[in-house]
Amino acid sequence: MLDDPFDRYGSDVLADYNRRAKPVELPRVEAEFDLVVEEVASDFCGSVVSVEGRMVELEDRHGKRRVFPLDAGFLLEGRAVQLVPPRAGGAGGPGAAAGPKRTASGSIAAPLERARVARPSRIYVEGRHDAELVEKVWGDDLRGEGVVVEYLEGVDDLDAIVREFAPTRSRRVGVLVDHLVPGSKESRIAEAVARGPFGANVLVVGHPYVDIWQSVTPKALGIRAWPTVPRSIEWKHGICEAFGWPHDSQADIARAWKRILSRVHTYTDLEPVLLGRVEQLIDFVTEPE
Numbered sequence: 001m002l003d004d005p006f007d008r009y010g011s012d013v014l015a016d017y018n019r020r021a022k023p024v025e026l027p028r029v030e031a032e033f034d035l036v037v038e039e040v041a042s043d044f045c046g047s048v049v050s051v052e053g054r055m056v057e058l059e060d061r062h063g064k065r066r067v068f069p070l071d072a073g074f075l076l077e078g079r080a081v082q083l084v085p086p087r088a089g090g091a092g093g094p095g096a097a098a099g100p101k102r103t104a105s106g107s108i109a110a111p112l113e114r115a116r117v118a119r120p121s122r123i124y125v126e127g128r129h130d131a132e133l134v135e136k137v138w139g140d141d142l143r144g145e146g147v148v149v150e151y152l153e154g155v156d157d158l159d160a161i162v163r164e165f166a167p168t169r170s171r172r173v174g175v176l177v178d179h180l181v182p183g184s185k186e187s188r189i190a191e192a193v194a195r196g197p198f199g200a201n202v203l204v205v206g207h208p209y210v211d212i213w214q215s216v217t218p219k220a221l222g223i224r225a226w227p228t229v230p231r232s233i234e235w236k237h238g239i240c241e242a243f244g245w246p247h248d249s250q251a252d253i254a255r256a257w258k259r260i261l262s263r264v265h266t267y268t269d270l271e272p273v274l275l276g277r278v279e280q281l282i283d284f285v286t287e288p289e
Contacts (some may be wrong), residue, residue, distance in 0.1 A: 025075075027175070029076055029082065034088055038075040051086060054071075055069060056069075067268050117144050121147065122173055126153070126155060129257050155185075172203070174205075179210050180205070203280070215271045
């Protein structure tokens with residue numbers, strides 16, 4: 001049978017498949033300071049306030065801020081665009097895109113000045129690891145405000161520490177507690193302090209995690225989620241074992257924490273529930289009389 005030049009059942013049904021339209025490449029727009037864009041997935045509309053690595057921070061007209069990955073998924077004046085990091089040294093360089101210099105907590109950095117005399121108020125955290133994490137992210141802010149952070153080595157003696165400190169309106173105490181969930185030992189201690197004679201000048205807040213380690217986002221560590229540790233195993237030992245890290249001695253645990261802490265660079269590497277609580281404490285102990 002001769003080939004029919006008009007045979008609709010030709011030998012190659014995909015011969016013309018490559019005729020479909022090619023994807024349209026979105027315009028690349030530098031994320032310059034004060035550029036107003038809308039993030040499509042969340043409908044969040046705001047101006048660029050900072051760019052760090054591959055992340056952009058937007059602030060809406062109400063002052064609310066959110067962080068998004070730099071990429072496609074933004075609208076500029078109703079047109080789909082791809083946000084890209086600003087060019088170094090140009091009009092859209094780091095200085096212009098970031099606007100005012102910011103601290104690791106995202107606050108606007110204060111001008112360099114002589115060290116401020118420490119306030120009489122204090123912030124207490126449970127242990128050394130908590131203090132190191134707070135220092136890494138909020139250290140510049142705390143020094144600028146003259147706030148000293150001390151650690152308790154646990155909260156069992158918190159009520160006695162507060163009574164000895166004897167807080168007043170101008171000499172307040174803020175406390176950050178691990179595992180502050182209903183029914184926990186920590187919540188009962190916090191409630192007792194709040195009912196005590198100095199309760200009006202003490203603020204005890206906390207996060208739900210067993211340990212401050214877990215307030216570091218899985219993304220910052222390059223994992224999908226923190227491992228689940230059975231109650232029969234000490235939590236930090238269980239975490240190290242799950243990661244395949246040594247955990248036989250306290251020195252091993254200290255090295256594990258250093259590895260985790262090294263992955264924290266800014267507030268974007270921490271869970272929002274911790275960010276809010278620390279900011280709340282700083283506001284409480286620095287509130288004018």
